[in-house]
Amino acid sequence: MAAQHVVGIIGGAVAGSEAAALVAERGALAVVIEQNHRPYGKIEDGLPRWHSALRDKEYGRIDENLGRDNVLFVPGTAVGRDVGWDELTAELGLNAIILANGAWRDRHITSVEGIDRFEGKGLVYQNQFVYWFNHYHEAGYDGPRFEVSDGAVVIGGGLASIDVVKIINLELYARALRERGVEIDVVELEHKGIAETLEENGIAQGDLGLKGVTLFYRRRAEDMPLATTDDPKPTPEQRAKLEKVRLKILDKVLRKYLVNFEGQTVATGYHEENGRLVGLEFHRTALEGRDVTIVPGSAFTVHTDLVVSSIGSIPEPIPGVAMRGELYGFASWDTGELDRSRGVFGLGNVLTGKGNIKDSRKNARDITGRILDHELGLSGAGATSEAVHAEARGEAEAVVAEALARPALDEAAVERVRAWVRRRWEAVGYGGDYAAWMDRHRPG
Numbered sequence: 001m002a003a004q005h006v007v008g009i010i011g012g013a014v015a016g017s018e019a020a021a022l023v024a025e026r027g028a029l030a031v032v033i034e035q036n037h038r039p040y041g042k043i044e045d046g047l048p049r050w051h052s053a054l055r056d057k058e059y060g061r062i063d064e065n066l067g068r069d070n071v072l073f074v075p076g077t078a079v080g081r082d083v084g085w086d087e088l089t090a091e092l093g094l095n096a097i098i099l100a101n102g103a104w105r106d107r108h109i110t111s112v113e114g115i116d117r118f119e120g121k122g123l124v125y126q127n128q129f130v131y132w133f134n135h136y137h138e139a140g141y142d143g144p145r146f147e148v149s150d151g152a153v154v155i156g157g158g159l160a161s162i163d164v165v166k167i168i169n170l171e172l173y174a175r176a177l178r179e180r181g182v183e184i185d186v187v188e189l190e191h192k193g194i195a196e197t198l199e200e201n202g203i204a205q206g207d208l209g210l211k212g213v214t215l216f217y218r219r220r221a222e223d224m225p226l227a228t229t230d231d232p233k234p235t236p237e238q239r240a241k242l243e244k245v246r247l248k249i250l251d252k253v254l255r256k257y258l259v260n261f262e263g264q265t266v267a268t269g270y271h272e273e274n275g276r277l278v279g280l281e282f283h284r285t286a287l288e289g290r291d292v293t294i295v296p297g298s299a300f301t302v303h304t305d306l307v308v309s310s311i312g313s314i315p316e317p318i319p320g321v322a323m324r325g326e327l328y329g330f331a332s333w334d335t336g337e338l339d340r341s342r343g344v345f346g347l348g349n350v351l352t353g354k355g356n357i358k359d360s361r362k363n364a365r366d367i368t369g370r371i372l373d374h375e376l377g378l379s380g381a382g383a384t385s386e387a388v389h390a391e392a393r394g395e396a397e398a399v400v401a402e403a404l405a406r407p408a409l410d411e412a413a414v415e416r417v418r419a420w421v422r423r424r425w426e427a428v429g430y431g432g433d434y435a436a437w438m439d440r441h442r443p444g
């Protein structure tokens, strides 16, 4: 064994696995620390499961990246829980640490004081909800369970909230159809669309007596970030075009999946019965530029058994990692630099929330491409997947180059890292064979 550069990567999904592959290609050693048994992150748990072809393709790419020589995969190991930040940064002496641990914490509703006490009692946050949808059908699923009820409310406006409203209506209508003897799986229903499926079966929407889900958004439909432009200052023509695309996307979702929409509304209060959330109070909003204000005297109540909040995801804090507000305290959002002196950088969704810089716009456009592809048949899914990986790779290039510019770890230091990895492998029962481990951890 010789001196070698060693890079620690937290999270093994799209961003982490691309960084790992790059490190390995450059002849250095990548140690990928992943909290779950399976490394697929948002691909498995955030992207709704009807995207099965995209999911399989992404699984393949991640497997290829993590199965390479010079990539040491350390599953079942959460930084902050099983490994302390100091242990990682100070004791192992790695050349760099890349935070590629995504954005798994839901942004909380701040417009309704005290609403969080209803979590699990009528209020659900999006990440858990999509996780449930993606996994509840698996044998041995022991995560949270949710009952989808008619008249559900979703608070949101972004792409993820579109996924959430679709999940709710797919569950609702599949159940109603089954009760009428029409056996249909939610994935099949998603592909065909609810409206078309009802029509094919000679059922009118009114026959089922369902109201369906309603999406509440604080701005107008044409302001929803369902499509974005690369241009930070679009011309009036570009802006008009963008708004038209957004309306088209939303309209398609509303018609195909029988979703209701209430724009320019903000939740301001709640109604409670026996400790459960049974309704929300909303106000209408007025818009002036970027400012959203409440219209006095415009309050109205919506009774519901289920509120799903889908207003954005942010990184989970890791004890020891500097924060700035609810985000990691990056010194630069462009480079993902968190602590240059210790070689700590962020990649991928941990940089979510950075707002309006180029990469996030690019990312949003790529993801919109998927929606466009799916809802409107406008673009190719292959290209969007390529773009997401290329972007992750591009972000990783600069970070890896910086890590490799530092002095390599000497033989003894590399062996200390390898010994640490072996101890973690023993603790979780990983034998060092990535393919064999993944075979053992396929969902039922």
Ligand SMILES: Cc1cc2nc3c(=O)[nH]c(=O)nc-3n(C[C@H](O)[C@H](O)[C@H](O)COP(=O)(O)OP(=O)(O)OC[C@H]3O[C@@H](n4cnc5c(N)ncnc54)[C@H](O)[C@@H]3O)c2cc1C
Binding pocket: 010, 011, 012, 013, 014, 015, 016, 033, 034, 035, 036, 038, 039, 040, 041, 042, 043, 046, 047, 054, 058, 077, 078, 079, 080, 100, 101, 102, 103, 104, 159, 160, 316, 318, 347, 348, 349, 350, 366, 367, 370, 384, 385, 388, 389
């Ligand atoms: C074409 C395409 C379209 C997509 N569209 C959508 C979409 O519409 N909606 C959506 O939600 N996603 C979508 N995705 C998936 C996702 O948003 C992207 O893959 C994105 O790049 C996120 O990747 P990531 O690696 O940064 O984060 P994640 O996929 O979140 O991966 C982070 C990993 O870090 C691990 N981790 C977290 N904390 C710790 C810790 N403390 N210690 C150790 N490990 C930890 C997690 O378990 C996870 O595996 C899409 C992906 C593609 C390719």
